[in-house]
Amino acid sequence: MSNHKTINLVVFGIGNVGSTLIQQIHTAKKQLQQQNITIKIPVVTNSKLAFYNEDGLTHTWDCDFQKFSVPYKVNEIISFVKAQQFQNLIAIDATASTDFVKNYVSLVENGFHIVSANKVANTLHYDFYNTLRNTLKKHNKSFLYETNVGAGLPIIETIKNLYGSGEQITKIKGVFSGSLSYIFNVFSERNKSFSKVLQEASKLGLTEPDARQDLSGNDVARKVLILARELNLKAEFQQVSIESLVPKQLNGKTTLHQFKTRIKELDVPFQNRLASLSNDAVLRYVGELDVVNQTLEVKLVSEKKQSAIGQLRGADSIFEIFTESYGENPLVIQGAGAGKAVTARGLLSDVIKLSNQLN
Ligand SMILES: NC(=O)c1ccc[n+]([C@@H]2O[C@H](COP(=O)([O-])OP(=O)(O)OC[C@H]3O[C@@H](n4cnc5c(N)ncnc54)[C@H](OP(=O)(O)O)[C@@H]3O)[C@@H](O)[C@H]2O)c1
Known part of the structure; x- marks a missing residue:
């Protein structure tokens, strides 16, 4: 031995x-x-x-x-x-x-x-x-x-291997947060209010005790930044453009208790957002690293139901890695992206x- x-x-x-x-x-x-x-x-x-x-x-x-x-x-x-x-x-x-x-x-x-x-x-x-x-x-x-x-998904290793072997990665896009995946996967089914879905996610232990930490988009932004740095972009956190989902009137200055009692204030804006989509579209909260233009973004977007991101279920994460060799059809890694x-x-x-x- x-x-x-x-x-x-x-x-x-x-x-x-x-x-x-x-x-x-x-x-x-x-x-x-x-x-x-x-x-x-x-x-x-x-x-x-x-x-x-x-x-x-x-x-x-x-x-x-x-x-x-x-x-x-x-x-x-x-x-x-x-x-x-x-x-x-x-x-x-x-x-x-x-x-x-x-x-x-x-x-x-x-x-x-x-x-x-x-x-x-x-x-x-x-x-x-x-x-x-x-x-x-x-x-x-x-x-x-x-x-x-x-x-546990092999994201960093895959990106390191592609980058290290000289493959040109042009874009990485996906749903990088389990809690926000669940929230928008369920909300986009159009039969529950946003606050109800948020409360369900919290009960399932998917969100942080203060769900505003998830809704702020900061955690997704950190992941986008980590991916950017893997590709040798000297980016800083402040460069990530983040669309926070926390309404201004319920931001960090409001207590957690106040946020919870006023949670229905989130319903109308998100309902309007969903109503503005065509029937074959869903809402997804995505992180996107555009390597060519060197932009780092976290935002709520509309996706076709039939797309890989649109078909996401439960609290799964998905990563689409676009590269020169993979062309129009990205390399996709999907599965549980959180959990002990x-x-x-x-x-x-x-x-x-x-x-x-x-x-
Ligand atoms: N849970 C997931 O699904 C998941 C997924 C991916 C990554 N992560 C990451 O994994 C890490 C751990 O998550 P978790 O859910 O296990 O957190 P957790 O349950 O809150 O546990 C955190 C642990 O860290 C200890 N700790 C805090 N500050 C410390 C310090 N300065 N020195 C030494 N120990 C310290 C805490 O001790 P006290 O009890 O004394 O505070 C506690 O034992 C986090 O960075 C999280 O983002 C978690």
């Missing part, structure tokens, strides 16, 4: 995605052994507490965390893994934190690869984006973030990809 590898993960963030990842790693143990990989998790943290176990977590990790976790600083975790002389270190970022991202450079300088579900590092100012990549190069470390766009199980699986798949490059 000379080519057997032990990978040491430090999991930052044990919410929906982080805890599902730990569960999936336990369940996949045998499968991983067959690939000569052992994944050990010597440290897990939330925003304030860390649980250390140099032998790696067991299936009682959740209880152990409740009982034995202690306040921590990232530097202390770095000292701990150094003292233990752990090899093949990967930091998992399963937070949504801007603060945590500030640790990336120091983690890389101290021997960590990074696998992240958190979009922040790829959407901050371009200087940070560049500094991180230069640091990674200098220390020969990897940063994988397939789950930043489309959760597919996102955690996407993180694990990044970990395995990285492990295959390690000694």
Whole structure:
């Protein structure tokens, strides 16, 4: 078993995605052994507490965390893994934190690869984006973030492969948000008010607790920006033109409670929008990166029912990648673009990809 590898993960963030990842790693143990990989998790943290176990977590990790976790600083975790002389270190970022991202450079300088579900590092100012990549190069470390766009769907990898092989990508367009996919897929059936659909989406756990975060379009805009940067466009978040779906009178200055009680104010404008379409058309909230004209947009558009985007169902995401070789008919990737199980699986798949490059 000379080519057997032990990978040491430090999991930052044990919410929906982080805890599902730990569960999936336990369940996949045998499968991983067959690939000569052992994944050990010597440290897990939330925003304030860390649980250390140099032998790696067991299936009682959740209880152990409740009982034995202690306040921590990232530097202390770095000292701990150094003292233990752990090899093949990967930091998992399963937070949504801007603060945590500030640790990336120091983690890389101290021997960590990074696998992240958190979009922040790829959407901050371009200087940070560049500094991180230069640091990674200098220390020969990897940063994988397939789950930043489309959760478990292979979007980043596909685009990287196309771009890296010299294929001219001209446009990427699609529905990049599970919650907004559901909302407009159902609303476009024309038998429910917008507020009713929004409430249903919230009940199904598809929206953020404050649905205005989804309706603002910022999350879709971040994904468009990440895709643009994959194609080497030095774009900034401010360059994304965003059509927010939050009415001005219900913006962030209004409390969440006020927003919820006045939610019917959204009905007339969206109903009018739908009524203005022909019968064979539906509304879709799309992200669009026009590479030729270098425009980044997030907007509500009308699509023919029969088009790939028009046929979308449930909370699925769809990505249409237009390139020179694919011509008029884009390469299409479609499926669940959100959810803890597919996102955690996407993180694990990044970990395995990285492990295959390690000694
Ligand atoms: N859920 C999905 O479908 C999905 C899909 C694609 C990508 N993602 C991304 O995956 C990430 C995690 O999502 P989630 O749904 O699992 O979120 P979540 O349930 O809110 O969990 C977030 C976790 O991060 C921890 N955390 C927050 N700030 C931290 C910090 N500074 N340092 C260390 N830990 C910190 C939180 O700890 P506390 O409890 O102490 O605050 C919590 O354990 C997000 O970036 C999200 O955008 C999620």
